[in-house]
Structure formats: structure tokens, C-alpha cells
Amino acid sequence: MEFLLDPGIWVGLLTLIVLEIVLGIDNLVFIAILADKLPPEQRDKARIIGLSLALVMRLGLLSVISWLVTLTKPLIEIAHLSFSGRDLILLFGGLFLVYKAVTELHEKLEGKPEIQTNSSVAYAGFWAVVAQIIVLDAVFSLDSVITAIGMVDNIYVMMAAVTIAVFVMLVASKPLTAFVNRHPTVVILCLSFLLLIGISLIAEGFGFHIPKGYIYSGIGVAILIEAFNQFSSRNQAKHQSKIPLRHRTADSILKLMGGRVETIQTAEQAEAQAAFVNEERYMIGGVLTLAERSVASIMTPRNQISWVNLEDSPEQIREQVLAVPHSLFPVCRGNLDKVVTVVRAKELIDNLDDPAALQQLLKRQRPIFIFEKMKVIDAIHTLRSSKGSLVMVTNEFGNVQGVITPLDVFEAIAGEFPDADEQPDLVKLDESTWKATGMLDLYQLELELEMLDLVEEDADYITVAGLILDKAQQPIKIGMVISYRGIDFEVLELDENRIQTVKISHTR
Structure with a gap:
């Protein structure tokens, strides 16, 4: 039992188990394909029988071939080179492994998809499928056994590794197949191990002994590097998942759009193409924000609504309607929270002097309300x-907070379209400076700055003024500067306690 204390034995056992499992994946996949030809209730039984036969066949081959490799008496001599039975087995076994590894690597690197058809309706006979599985086991067991002989010298270690590998495949056949499908680099790595082992067997067949420690060290380093690679990929995927779905989707769409861009020959064409792509980027980002933005973020706020009070005289109403360029007006009684209807300016002016017609106009359409x-x-x-x-x-109390039109949705996608009596909420001063109103929508600012994280999840604010008030935690004064995520917000103008104008500077 002293050999159990040898670290090389355990390293060889663990390495061989991994290789045997990977080598058995092909056998497992073919068994699964053949088993699918059976009725569903017989598939698990066929899979168990197939893997059990694979174990019996591999143990039998190990017993025979491991005895044959002890035959060291020269059998043939070619060009002053003598070959014993052991040398021939190692030589042809190594050539088989090299052939197997090279062909499999070529197939994997070519990337040709496997064609599978499930159109068959009639089920195959159980024992006919089992007979096919036996033939496949004989073919796939050969490379498994030769690999075991090339890795270790102890027959008990070989048998233990083969038994454990088959048992693992028997218990976890579906998860193993899924793991290999998720990590194609693992298959490439193990096929490279096969190539390395095959070359070492050929060398030994010609009488050049390669210490197993060299092979173990190379395989160990490769496995360690692959573990780092898998760990890095997992962390990258984890951090990528934290980016909002709308931004990941936008990035994918923009990459697809970039694939259609033709080669630009002139500076004018390049500038025009760049401007066009920026506009596309802005609009795509706007579309993808619609699913997370609230109506309150794009509505015209209450203090900017032009509305008509029915308690005013016809002259006052006419004067109010003509003073602004809007074509639609909420009609209210006394205050904005008591909305009667929404009418067009022309129809309202035409019916102001006819009380009966005005009443009919007011009854024509009921106002529509939505939650902010x-x-x-x-x-x-x-x-x-x-x-x-x-x-x-x-709001939740039924008080009017603003109005929304289809134009507001379009502005959320394509940018602001100010009315004749409005000033743009955001004006670009230079490459890194903007002037904005306190009511500027933060989503619009995100699109302009090409940022992802100005709007926090579950934030109570949706405007630049709200952001400044939330981050300041103190009374607001003119000249105050708030820095947030690499952006400086400087208060330029106040109306009592309300932030009117802000200077925005990008500190990148």
C-alpha cells in the first residue's frame, strides 16, 4: 500500500479521470443519439446499459493491453531499430491518439455545425440499438485505454480512473454534456492533451522515454490557465449582466449598424456619416428608455400648462387663447384640477359667443387621465x-401634474422640439459644456452625454433640479457646484427656491 503515498500516483489518477471523462463525452453523445431512437420509457435503460458495457469493455482491454506492453522481447527489426510487442502497441496506440486528436481538433476549429434530424416517428428495436451501442463502445474504448496506458504505469490506477470516469458519466451524463457545450475551450484543451500523450507514446515506441513529470507539469499549467480563463469569463459575464438591458441592447444594435457602414473616401462623407451615426445612437437610446421612464419624466409640468378657465369672460378667454401658439387647451372650472374637457383653440374661439354651441362643444369629449x-x-x-x-x-390624489401628447413621446426619442414661445431645455456651449434649465429631463441628458448611470434605480427625481437638490443636502445658492459621476452642475439662476438655469460641465 506504499504506492498510495506517492503524490505522482494521485496526480496521475486525477488527471486521468478528467481525461477519461472528456474522452467519454463522444461516446456519451452517440449513446444519447442512439437512445433517442427508442421510446421515451426505454431511453434511460439503454443509456445505462451502454455505459455499463463501456466500463466492462475498457476494463477488459486494460487487462489485455497492459499485459501485452510487458512483452519487451524484440519481435521485428527495421533499419537497425528493434521493436518489441510493447513498442508496437505504444507506437500504433500513439499514432491512433494523434490521428484522433488531429481529426477532432480539425473538426472543432472548422466550426462546422453538426446536423441532427428528429423527423423519425417510428421507434427502433431495443436490442438493435443496444447492439449498435456495443460496437460504438468497442471503438471509443480503444482510445480511452491507450490514453490510460500512456499516462500511468500502474494497472490499478488505470482501472480506478476508468471506473470512476464511467460512474461519473453514468450519474451526471446530462450535466456533463451541457458543461462541454457551454465551454468549447475545454474540449480543445483536452484534445491537445491527447495529442501530447500520443506524441509521447510514439517517442516511447521508438525507445525515447519521456518522464511523466514533464507531461503532468505541462497539463497542470494548461489546466491552471484554463481555470483562470473560465474564472475571468464568468466575472466578465457577471459584471456585464449589471449593465441595464436597454444599454446592452443598444450597444448590440449599434454594432450591427456599424457592420453596414461602407468605406468612406472623403472627409465630407466621413463627417456626414459620423453625424448620422450619432443621431441614430441618440434615437435608439431614446427608444430603449421608454420602457423604464415614467410619464412624469416627459410630460409638460403643471406650471407650464396653458389652460382656459370657464369662469373668465369670453373676451378674457379669447385673449388668453390668442396669446400663446398652442392649438389644444384644457378647459377647467375655477382651477386646473377641475378639467371639463380638452378643445381645439379654433373651435373654442368660434363658439365663445354662442352659449348653446359652447355647451355642446364642452360635452363632445371627456378628458383622459393617466397616472404620473x-x-x-x-x-x-x-x-x-x-x-x-x-x-x-x-398624482395619486387626482391632482393634475401635467399633460402629455404624442409629441412628448417623439421628443423623448428624437430630442426636444421647442414651441415658438419656449427655449430649449439644453443648449450646447462647447464640446464639454452645456446650459440647461432646471426642468431638463435626466434621461435626455444621459443621451446627450452618452452616459449610462445618471438616473439611479428607484430615484425620486427625474430632472436636473431634482438631482441637485437630492445630492446637495443643503440650501441651494447661486454659484453652488455639485459634482456627480464626473459631471459638474453649477447653479446659475434661481427663482426663489426653484432652480431655473444650470451650467453642466463634463470633467472627462
Whole structure:
């Protein structure tokens, strides 16, 4: 039992177990394909019988071939080189492994997909499938046995490794197949091991002994590097999953669009192409934000709504309507929270002097209300049913917080389209500086700055002013600068406690 204390024995055993498992994957896949031709209730039985036969056949081959390799008496002599029975077995076994590894590597590197058909309806006979499995086991057991002989010299270690490998495949056949499918580099690595072992067997067949320690050390380093590679890939995937889905999707779409860009020959064409791509990037980002933005982030706020009070005189109403360029007006009684309807400016002016016609106009359409925390993507159906009218946005208490139109959704995608009496919320001063209103939507600022993380999850603010108030934690003063995620927000103008104008600087 002293050999159990030899570290080389354990290293060889563990390495051989891994190789035997990987070598058995091909056998396992073919057994699964053949088993699928049977009725569902017989497939597991056929799979168990197939793997059990593989174990028996490999143990039998190990007993025979391991005895043959002890034959050291020269049998033939070629060009002053003598070959014993052991040398011939090692030589042809090594050639078989090299052939197997090279052909499998070529198939993997070519990347040709395997064609599988499941169109057969009639099931095959059970023993006919088992007979095919026996033939396959004989073929696949040969490389497994030769690999074992090339790795270690102890017959008990070989048998133990083969038995453990088959048992593992028997218990975890489905997870093993899935693991190999998820990690194709593992297959390439193990086929490279086969190539290395095959070359060492050929060398020994010609009388050149290669110490097993050299092979173990090379395999060990390769396995360690592959473990680092898998660990790195897993961490990269984990961090990638933290990026919002909309940004990952946008990046994928933009990469696809970039594949269609033709070679640019002139500077003017290059500049035009770059501008076009930037516009596409902005619009795609806008579309992908609709699923997470609330209606409150794109609505016209309450303090900017132009509305008509029915308690005013016809002259006052006419003067108010003509003073602004809007074509639609909420009509209210006393205050904005008591909305009667939404009418067009022309129809309202035409019927102001006819009380009966005005009453009919007010009854023609009921106002439409939506909740301020509804997502924009969900509000599109309501906007479509409004037939181009205004939709009132309310809070949980029923108070009107703003209005929304199809144009607001379009602005969320393509950028701002200010009315004649409005100033743009965001004006670019130079490459790294912008001037913005306090009501600027943070999603619009994200798109302009090409950033991903200005809007925090579950944040209570959706505007630049809200962001400054949340991060300042102190009274706001003119000239105050708030730095957040590499962006400086400087307060330029206040209206009492309300932030009116902000200077935004990118510190990259």
C-alpha cells in the first residue's frame, strides 16, 4: 500500500479521470443519439446499459493491453531499430491518439455545425440499438485505454480512473454534456492533451522515454490557465449582466449598424456619416428608455400648462387663447384640477359667443387621465386612443401634474422640439459644456452625454433640479457646484427656491 503515498500516483489518477471523462463525452453523445431512437420509457435503460458495457469493455482491454506492453522481447527489426510487442502497441496506440486528436481538433476549429434530424416517428428495436451501442463502445474504448496506458504505469490506477470516469458519466451524463457545450475551450484543451500523450507514446515506441513529470507539469499549467480563463469569463459575464438591458441592447444594435457602414473616401462623407451615426445612437437610446421612464419624466409640468378657465369672460378667454401658439387647451372650472374637457383653440374661439354651441362643444369629449408613474411605453396605447388630444397626468390624489401628447413621446426619442414661445431645455456651449434649465429631463441628458448611470434605480427625481437638490443636502445658492459621476452642475439662476438655469460641465 506504499504506492498510495506517492503524490505522482494521485496526480496521475486525477488527471486521468478528467481525461477519461472528456474522452467519454463522444461516446456519451452517440449513446444519447442512439437512445433517442427508442421510446421515451426505454431511453434511460439503454443509456445505462451502454455505459455499463463501456466500463466492462475498457476494463477488459486494460487487462489485455497492459499485459501485452510487458512483452519487451524484440519481435521485428527495421533499419537497425528493434521493436518489441510493447513498442508496437505504444507506437500504433500513439499514432491512433494523434490521428484522433488531429481529426477532432480539425473538426472543432472548422466550426462546422453538426446536423441532427428528429423527423423519425417510428421507434427502433431495443436490442438493435443496444447492439449498435456495443460496437460504438468497442471503438471509443480503444482510445480511452491507450490514453490510460500512456499516462500511468500502474494497472490499478488505470482501472480506478476508468471506473470512476464511467460512474461519473453514468450519474451526471446530462450535466456533463451541457458543461462541454457551454465551454468549447475545454474540449480543445483536452484534445491537445491527447495529442501530447500520443506524441509521447510514439517517442516511447521508438525507445525515447519521456518522464511523466514533464507531461503532468505541462497539463497542470494548461489546466491552471484554463481555470483562470473560465474564472475571468464568468466575472466578465457577471459584471456585464449589471449593465441595464436597454444599454446592452443598444450597444448590440449599434454594432450591427456599424457592420453596414461602407468605406468612406472623403472627409465630407466621413463627417456626414459620423453625424448620422450619432443621431441614430441618440434615437435608439431614446427608444430603449421608454420602457423604464415614467410619464412624469416627459410630460409638460403643471406650471407650464396653458389652460382656459370657464369662469373668465369670453373676451378674457379669447385673449388668453390668442396669446400663446398652442392649438389644444384644457378647459377647467375655477382651477386646473377641475378639467371639463380638452378643445381645439379654433373651435373654442368660434363658439365663445354662442352659449348653446359652447355647451355642446364642452360635452363632445371627456378628458383622459393617466397616472404620473405609468411607464411611457404603457401610455402609448392611451395616447393612441386620444386621437391627437391632450392626456392629463395626475398624482395619486387626482391632482393634475401635467399633460402629455404624442409629441412628448417623439421628443423623448428624437430630442426636444421647442414651441415658438419656449427655449430649449439644453443648449450646447462647447464640446464639454452645456446650459440647461432646471426642468431638463435626466434621461435626455444621459443621451446627450452618452452616459449610462445618471438616473439611479428607484430615484425620486427625474430632472436636473431634482438631482441637485437630492445630492446637495443643503440650501441651494447661486454659484453652488455639485459634482456627480464626473459631471459638474453649477447653479446659475434661481427663482426663489426653484432652480431655473444650470451650467453642466463634463470633467472627462
